[in-house]
Amino acid sequence: MSEASVAVRPTLEATEVRSRFFRVLGDPKRLEILELLLDGERSVSEIVDHLQASQGRVSNHLACLRWCGFVATRRDGKYVYYRIADPRVRDIVRLADSIIGDHAAAIASCTRVAEETAD
DSSP states (O other): OOGGGSOOOSSHHHHHHHHHHHHHHHSHHHHHHHHHHTTOOEEHHHHHHHHTOOHHHHHHHHHHHHHTTSEEEEEETTEEEEEESOTHHHHHHHHHHHHHHHHHHHHHHOSSSOOOOOO
């Protein structure tokens, strides 16, 4: 079994890494990028157009997603194309949708989770 497929043991360090993992997914724009890429590869300009955000902001989000292993790139001339790097990303999004479906009202009305501004 590869080291990457070994379950993370519940230690403080593992909890911190897991928290970072969910913070990557916790940003609305990064999640929107992932949802867009679930439909297939996109160029940076297509992602910028879809998000209606500045290229600088989108590039920062893409860099985070790439660094953390959620997306991969392909260069074609002067264009860079992004795609989902790990098929389990689709599973995570589907699982989240399933949980949300069961608890949508409670999640939507939770006052313990601060509203963050999306950029």
